[in-house]
Structures are given as C-alpha cells and as structure tokens.
Amino acid sequence: MKPAVVSVAAKSGTGKTTLVVKLISELKRRGYRVGAVKHDGHGFxxxxxxxxxxxxxxxxxxxxxxxxxxxxxxxxxxxxxxxxPLEETIARYFGEVDIVITEGFKKNTLPKIEVHRRECRSELLYRGESHDPNLLAVASDEPLDLDVPVFDLNDTSGICDLIESRFLS
Structure with missing residues (x-):
C-alpha cells in the first residue's frame, strides 16, 4: 500500500512543527495510521x-x-x-500507514501546506515568482487572497477535512 503524503513547509520559526503535531493528533483521532518525516539540513x-x-x-x-x-x-x-529522495524513503519505510506528513522538505513536488506568519515573512514561498502547482493550502495568522484555501493556523480540523477529502476518502 502506498500512503498519501502531504508536506508542511515554510520559513523557520513559523510554526511548522506545531501544525504537524496538531495534524498528526487529529488524523489519529479520526482513526488513521500516520507517519511523519522531518527534514534536517544540519545533520542530527x-x-x-x-x-x-x-x-x-x-x-x-x-x-x-x-x-x-x-x-x-x-x-x-x-x-x-x-x-x-523523499519518495524513496517513504516507499521503503512507510508502507504500513495511511498518510505521511513531512516537515521541511521545501523543494519536493508533493502536495504542500505552507505555514505563514505575518511577522516571519511577508511573501509566500510557493506563490509569486515561485508558483508551485503542488500548493494545497496555506495555514496563516492573517487573511490572504489566494488561489488555494487559506486556513487559520489553529483550524486543524478544517485542514484535516481538506486532507481527508483529497487523499484519504
């Protein structure tokens, strides 16, 4: 079985980890088997x-x-x-889960949720000059007018509804 994969990406300090933790908890509450992959560019x-x-x-x-x-x-x-390659890692190690949430893989071609905080960055990573067609949604602390759904940073349920309808139904 090949799991669904959704990446959470953004600039450092925007709250990616906090959102990933909330998404994992909510997806587990809904009965899904969840995996997580964290990118570390500094070695660990x-x-x-x-x-x-x-x-x-x-x-x-x-x-x-x-x-x-x-x-x-x-x-x-x-x-x-x-x-x-992220896809190879997921295929090799995550065959037993329904969905994998990744954090920090900014350059992949997987569906992405970008975390946006006004104080951390005024421009989005995946809109503007760098228009990524794989941007699924944005979780933000301010209203934005975009071509993808924009969720409040704390609307974990709404984001999981989107993930569930797009990848787990």
Missing amino acids: SMDKKGKDSWRFTEAGSDITMVTSRDKIAMIRQNPDRQEP
Missing part, C-alpha cells in the same frame, strides 16, 4: 553518547536497531553521503 544524532546503541554505531555498525515492547528505532548509516 538520535543516539545518546555512551549508550549501547551509540557504541554499536561508533564501532561501525551499518544498521543499529533498538526494540522494546512499545517502540522500534533504527539508525541506518547512509553510505551514499547524499540525502535520499
């Missing part, structure tokens, strides 16, 4: 220095997995040293 570490899994990875393990009754975590070294 999920392992804690000194823990067994960190030691395995430091020793050279290509794949390290930690399992428990409640969670499974995998740390996989990326031998290509290039960021894998």
Whole structure:
C-alpha cells in the first residue's frame, strides 16, 4: 500500500512543527495510521553518547536497531553521503500507514501546506515568482487572497477535512 503524503513547509520559526503535531493528533483521532518525516539540513544524532546503541554505531555498525515492547528505532548509516529522495524513503519505510506528513522538505513536488506568519515573512514561498502547482493550502495568522484555501493556523480540523477529502476518502 502506498500512503498519501502531504508536506508542511515554510520559513523557520513559523510554526511548522506545531501544525504537524496538531495534524498528526487529529488524523489519529479520526482513526488513521500516520507517519511523519522531518527534514534536517544540519545533520542530527538520535543516539545518546555512551549508550549501547551509540557504541554499536561508533564501532561501525551499518544498521543499529533498538526494540522494546512499545517502540522500534533504527539508525541506518547512509553510505551514499547524499540525502535520499523523499519518495524513496517513504516507499521503503512507510508502507504500513495511511498518510505521511513531512516537515521541511521545501523543494519536493508533493502536495504542500505552507505555514505563514505575518511577522516571519511577508511573501509566500510557493506563490509569486515561485508558483508551485503542488500548493494545497496555506495555514496563516492573517487573511490572504489566494488561489488555494487559506486556513487559520489553529483550524486543524478544517485542514484535516481538506486532507481527508483529497487523499484519504
């Protein structure tokens, strides 16, 4: 099964993570299986220095997995040293969910919801010079006159209604 995918993108500090968390909670409340992918352009570490899994990875393990009754975590070294295509990542790891919400993948060609805050940026990323046909909606703290639906930043239910009608029905 191939999950639906919706990206939440915007300038840093606009509230992307807050919106993604609310969308995940609401979609779970509606009974969907939800996955999430966060883009990190700066590099990251999920392992804690000194823990067994960190030691395995430091020793050279290509794949390290930690399992428990409640969670499974995998740390996989990326031998290509290039960021894998988002579509490939979703196809490989998210076959068991109904929808994947991504955050921060600004340059993908997937349906997008842009988060807009007047104080952070006056212009939108995906309208104007850079007209992205994949813009699904905008979540904003101010009214905007656009060719796509504009939701209040706190209208999680309305945004999920749109996602549900477009991708999950």
